[in-house]
Amino acid sequence: MLAGRLHVRNRRFALETVPVPAPGRRQVRIKVAAAGVCLSDVHLIDGTLTPRLLPGDVVTLGHEIAGTIDALGEDVDDWKPGQRVLLQAGERDRRGTVYTRGVDYDGGWAEYALASEQTLVAIPDDLPFEQACIIPDAVSTPWAAVTATARTAPGEAVGVWGVGGLGAHAVQLLRLVGAAPVIAVDPLPAARQRALTLGADAALDPGDPGFRDALLGLTGGGLEVAFDFAGVPAVRDQALTLLARKGRLVLAGIANRPVTIGSDAPFNYLQQSVLGHYGSDPEHVEQLVALARQRRLDLAPSISGVLPLAEAEQAVRRLQTKQGDPIRLILRP
The missing domain is CATH 3.40.50.720 (NAD(P)-binding Rossmann-like Domain)
Known part of the structure; x- marks a missing residue:
């Protein structure tokens, strides 16, 4: 599959072909439908930000993700293939340490992404993926x-x-x-x-x-x-x-x-x-999905452009230079 990968040591970003990941225990594989491009992604590429908890030196970027469940790992009982979901931007381990998706582990600038089942949030059928993906963060x-x-x-x-x-x-x-x-x-x-x-x-x-x-x-x-x-x-x-x-x-x-x-x-x-202030907690994302479901929140004006994943570098440049004064640019695999 195609993935937008950052080589942290030399800050080289490239679109690369990598294996489709297999979900582990209590994980699901998501077919990514939309992924947001955030200023923090730009800062990871330009060196302003550095992953603290990444075990290696290469990571797939992208922490704002929505799509459909493609495959289930072992012991996943509450989700089914085909369900529309967004992914929380990160998760905590048992000690309370926060790991950020697309920073400390692989994110969603890819055709498929893995997620722990507790980081999934179901989204309504009438909430477009492009709008749903930007809710986290x-x-x-x-x-x-x-x-x-x-x-x-x-x-x-x-x-x-x-x-x-x-x-x-x-x-x-x-x-x-x-x-x-x-x-x-x-x-x-x-x-x-x-x-x-x-x-x-x-x-x-x-x-x-x-x-x-x-x-x-x-x-x-x-x-x-x-x-x-x-x-x-x-x-x-x-x-x-x-x-x-x-x-x-x-x-x-x-x-x-x-x-x-x-x-x-x-x-x-x-x-x-x-x-x-930094980030948000899972309940904040759930509250916003509920508000969007009740049509109290319209995120359509926030989508400044949708580009194919293959043009991720162009999206980064547009955000970095503020070309068109974007709120959010979206990548679509």
């Missing part, structure tokens, strides 16, 4: 940030810095939980327009001289929650100055840089906080 990461880490309450004023693959979904999800106003912050005009289309109450340019006054005017004095989905130090510096009393800054983007609080006196007096 692209949608579940901001959903967990909004609901679990920030514990965003209805009526809270929120700011979303970075309206890309994660932030665009955060805008939709914040509106879904009743946050108000939802203010998108992005230097790119196309991203700000996209945020308004997705339901933001306002979209501001962080470099505009009137930015601070505009945001404070919209919120009546500051943000209850600020989300950094950009992973940029300047975003944290700016957001921290715009928090209201008991305001929370949630770091969902990764900058690999120190987080600096200008002065502890106002930070302490106003009882503000900085919260780290």
Whole structure:
């Protein structure tokens, strides 16, 4: 079968022919129908990210996957061939260590992928594979940030810095939980327009001289929650100055840089906080599938393009260069 393989030592990515994998005990083999291309895939290729738990030095990329069950391993009783499923982006071992699919073990940029049975989530027949595959990570990461880490309450004023693959979904999800106003912050005009289309109450340019006054005017004095989905130090510096009393800054983007609080006196007096966020838990994916099933969540606008698996390198370049300002590009084997 064809697979998109990363050779970690020299960061060489290539489409290669590899054997079709056989499912082991309590595993299933998935015929991949759609696989998302995430910025973390780009960072694995360019060397910004490195697998920590990969046993070898070659891995099939792709952690956003949907398809149909093709074959069952031994002792799999609750699933049947032909069922439509998406795969959780990773799994925990008995010690609680998280292994990420497409990073620490082979992922879904391939014609077939293996998955432990506990990482399968059934999807409804009317949810397209292209939309289902991005729920783990692209949608579940901001959903967990909004609901679990920030514990965003209805009526809270929120700011979303970075309206890309994660932030665009955060805008939709914040509106879904009743946050108000939802203010998108992005230097790119196309991203700000996209945020308004997705339901933001306002979209501001962080470099505009009137930015601070505009945001404070919209919120009546500051943000209850600020989300950094950009992973940029300047975003944290700016957001921290715009928090209201008991305001929370949630770091969902990764900058690999120190987080600096200008002065502890106002930070302490106003009882503000900085919260780290990473990924999501299985229940967040299940919640989002339920929301999609009930048509509370429309992910069609998130699909910026569908390319054949053989053009994975082109998809990576498009995302890396932001060609067409994509939310998510999808590979189809």
